[in-house]
Amino acid sequence: MDSWILSLLIFIPVIGSVAMLMASNSIGKENKNIYKIIALIATGLQLILAAILYINFDPSLGIEESPFTVQVDWISSFNIQYFIGVDGLSMPMVLLTALLSFLCIGISWNIKKAPLGYFALFLLLDAGMMGVFLSMDFFLFYVFWEVMLLPMYFLIGMWGGPQRHYAAIKFFLYTLFGSVFMLLGMLALYYYAPDGNTFNLIELIKQAPRIEASLWGYDMKFLIWISLFIGFAIKVPVFPFHTWLPLAHVEAPTAISVILAGVLLKMGTYGMLRISYPLLPGEVVNFSFILALLGVINILWGAINAIAQTDMKKMVAYSSVSHMGYVLLGMAAVVSTESAGAEAGLNGAVMQMFNHGTITAMLFMLVGVLYDQAHHRWIVYPDDYEKPELAGKLAFGGLASKVPVFNGFIVLAFFAGLGLPALSGFISEALCFIGGFSAFRVLTIIGTLGILLNAIYFLRAYQRVFLGPFNEDYKDLKDMSNRDLAIILPLAFLTLLFGVYPQPLMNIISNSLNKIIIIVQPYI
Amino acid sequence: MNNLQIYLLLSSLLFSLGIYAVISRKNAVAILMGIELMLNSANINFIAFNRFTSNLNNLDGHLFSMFVIVLAAAEAAVALAIIINLFKNLGTVNVDEAAELKG
């Protein structure tokens, strides 16, 4: 049973989508709801499996000792294996993916246009994401990475907003561009591995630091690092590769934005931690200053841009850019000579990956609920709005008196986003800063400005939309439905839980991350 | 020049006349005559070779020329039938006027 869990986690959504396709010929003709139900069952099973995995998970075991690992030959002539496993780094990501996929089916419950395509593609996306987080063979990793792209293209391009075609193609090409670099890095690792060509990540950890080769005068390890970094950086997204994000988020339908921000962004940093860090520790040390610098730039640039936004969804998108900056800063802290700082930083980074997933999922979901009713997301009408007499005026106003439950959750989500203690965002943020401070003092001090900037845009938006005199245009606004509540309660619960008692999350991740620190330490 | 060579000379002469007839005559029946001439010259060849290069135990050449005579007769019958059809369709047996396959 143990060895089946991981494969099931990846392939149940695939089976689900196949089942959907089969159902389309029979039940699907009369009852379009069957697709949603199949999707719900598939992701529900996935979530249950993930929970079982969590209960039986022992954080102290590495990939090789873990009972869940599966390693079989796949394409043996190239030494490619079907090698999947879970350790402390992947576990929270698996849980996050399972949870968010399940909740997203709920968010997408009212999709009217071509539900078969939507849910089938969504399940494929789900399988791809799960596969990325579980694969320990680089080739398999790359396959799953690419599997994610195509469903995203269609999901944004068909079910998105007014500029969806542009957004979809831009997202697709931009990410693919990065994937090409990742492919180059992967192949280079394969060919230059000193003990025999392999894609196996565990093997490469042992072999990659011994790669002795150079190309065009640069050390091969450095080139591999750079190409891998570009590939992952576009996903994170790191400034200056971030501009696809606001567009993709704004144009995507709500559930896709949730998945995009909640899970897909984390893949970039996950890839860095899983692949770049253990395999090329020397390069990590050399590059860490730039990584910290980019992290701080992300924090500040994302927040400053978020302040100027008039569209709520775009504001939340830029806030995601800013929050991923914390992750980068925490990751860069691994080179700190203070072990407490390095541990704090790296653990904080992974915690931030999980916490930001839940928080930003809440944010997008709530904005989506409002959009569904009001059909617009303006905080204030922009200066170039189609009706010039409305430009600059408040689009909403005083909603808190009409929709108190919704208001309560918005307060929770916004304050979690700005890092209020007792909510999970604070702990991960604080740990990233503490780690960053021990490694790069001045940069981190500049970065702490983010504490203020993040608060600014959230509170401005909150005050403009929810406080103040009630805008009579919205007197028919309904409060959150039971379905909305059911979706947001788990996220809110997790946010509160890990804000008040973050140790369980820490317990999952700290062993594996400490191993990474041990790998990198000798190179400082 | 021995006996064989005389006969070969005769057959080649007849063959050339036959070719000349095929190439240059306008009348389809005359072309047919030329073809007959060519066939018969080949017959002379067969018989001459058989007579002068093998003994009477082996009469392959003579037999072969008998086959050719039969086949020539059959072929002449078919060819005449074609010419009759040609005449029915075109109203002439002048081959210069049967140039429908002109490119």
Next chain:
Amino acid sequence: MEFNLIIALSFLFIPISLFVYQLFFGHILKHNTWYVSIIGIGINLSLALSFFYRVFHNSPDDHMLHYRANWLTTGNFNMDLGIFIDNMSAIMLVVVSLVSFLVHLYSSEYMKGDSRFSRYYAFLGLFTFSMNGIVLADSIAMIYIFWELVGLSSFLLIGFWFEKTSAAMASKKAFLVNRVGDIGMFIGIMMIYFVGETHSFNLSDIIEKVKTSEIDSTYLTTAGILLFLGAVGKSAQLPLHIWLPDAMEGPTPVSALIHAATMVAAGVYMTLRIFPILTGDALTYIAFTGAATAIFAASIAITQTDIKKVLAYSTVSQLGYMVLAIGVGSYLAAFFHLVTHAMFKACLFLASGSVIHSMHNSLHKLNDHETDAQDMMNMGGMKNKMPITYFAMLITTLAISGVPFFSGFVSKDAILAGTLSHYFDHGGITILLPIAGFVSALITAFYMFRLIFLTFHGKPKNKEIHKHLHESPAAMTFPLILLSLFSFAIFFTGTINPLSDGSKGWFSKAIGNGHNYVIKVDSHKADAKHDESYDLVHSNEIHSKANSNHNSSSDNLYNFTEHVAHGTHAAHYTAMYLSLLVAALGILLSVIIYYYNKINPNSFIKVFNVLKLYDLSKNKFYIDELYNNVIYKPFMFWSKVSSKIDWDYYDQKFIDSIGKITLSISNKSTKVDYDWLDQKVVDGFGKITHFMSLKLKKMQGGVIQSYILGGLIALIVITLIVKQI
């Protein structure tokens, strides 16, 4: 678990349960839901008192409870949470619980009929929870966590009547300005955590670390100032004081609880907790910040006409005093003033709330929705209509003005004595500190009595309104009476002597003089200064005391806080006479102008306005406008610019231009590919073939004989060729 621990945890557990209850179930009981809250807070209060009675027998250095629990650990990184109760926390707990209790009681009448009544009590519970957390915290990280939560409660309560845009904006402003201070505090926390050999957030660990190891003084100064920045934000010091006057948008009981007695005191409390690690330079910075705040805010309060704004600026000014006290090293005086101020300022706010409540009722009866109920210019002559409120306010005004027999006199006097002593030690520019202190005291007395006279004395400005005024109900007046009782000096000094400095009272004994492990005082210098100190009565006594202590301590180093305590005691009488003088002057001036109306305030205004001072004061020195123009507007502008750069230029032009270049390349290559490669080259083959065939077909004549001839010739030729080869 230890019994004490359970009690201590209930300080956190009870209020947060009240929060959850009131938020989700509070609407069930409708108005009576306040009973649930007050019972809970009442339990809190009695538990606080149970710790409090131990204060009388406990030495200031002993703690009553210290419990640490591991909260977050990764192996080498640890963040513990813990509860620490010593004399100071016990007293503070009583202050918080008492004021919270009274505010809960008061609000039952003040907020009666409000549509979100239960939510109000929920937020009060949240606030009490967070404030208790700060008081009980044993580590600087825990203080920070609850610090932010207190900020959240303040945000929710200031913006309680959020339908008013001004309230919504005030709550946002409060939170954001606090955040600026919090950035500094966070950096300070990180700096303190990483310095030295051991890494800990725990206060006792940190103090131990600083005490025993040599840490670079500049580093420690920076860390101290940064930590203090948090207090600058929370306790509304210059330049982050701007949020407090705006916070008056919240209900008055909230202003009493949060913005007078407790939350704003949290900054001072935190600074007191980190007092042992503050360097001399840090203290200097702190002192000047406090002095500047004190005099600056006082000078604005003179011209304000909104009763709550006067009190707000007065709060800022008094907080400045507390901070000033810390800066000159008077640990005891700072905490003393914190406690006395909590009592009388809460009373002042609640009394003003009573006035406003009465005004509102009266205006409501007259169907007047235009007149501002909070403007003192609409009041006057309320003394007979609202006697309890009047007497409570009078007593507490006497207290804040520093009149003997009242608590404010003792605490303020201690601070002023501290500043004088500080000057005698350091000389030079530090004269500004006592000057600021005394001038602010003068101004404070002046404007507080101005408030009393304008509101309660004289002829009512509007007879109609005046007719309908009446005293507030018992739920509102009882807190006033209780708090004003606590404003008598005897309560703290334990002696009838009005001129005592309270050094023999329970309070001084309980708190002691604090410790500072960073500043070392050179004993010889200390001696010389003592000789010069201007001391009327006790000079001989002091000298002998100083000498005797001196002999017993080590050669060059001398305990800083003891030194400060001695200096303060020496300067006590000087300060006392000066402060009496100054208070009398202030009151006299106020009496002349406002009570007897002998001098028209307008002529004063004209005199001051020669230098535009009146306008400056009335308009809060245009600080908000300054921030608006210098910080906020440019920042928003740059934010929009950066957004434009990021989106319109970087993304649309640059990134998309990569796309556009790709597209144009692909267009050109399509052209090359189709028009050239396909049409010309590939099709060219076809065209050549076609051409050739056109030419070659002429060879077919259709006459079979020519074909045969051709074949024959070819055969001959080939035979000849083959033969030749």
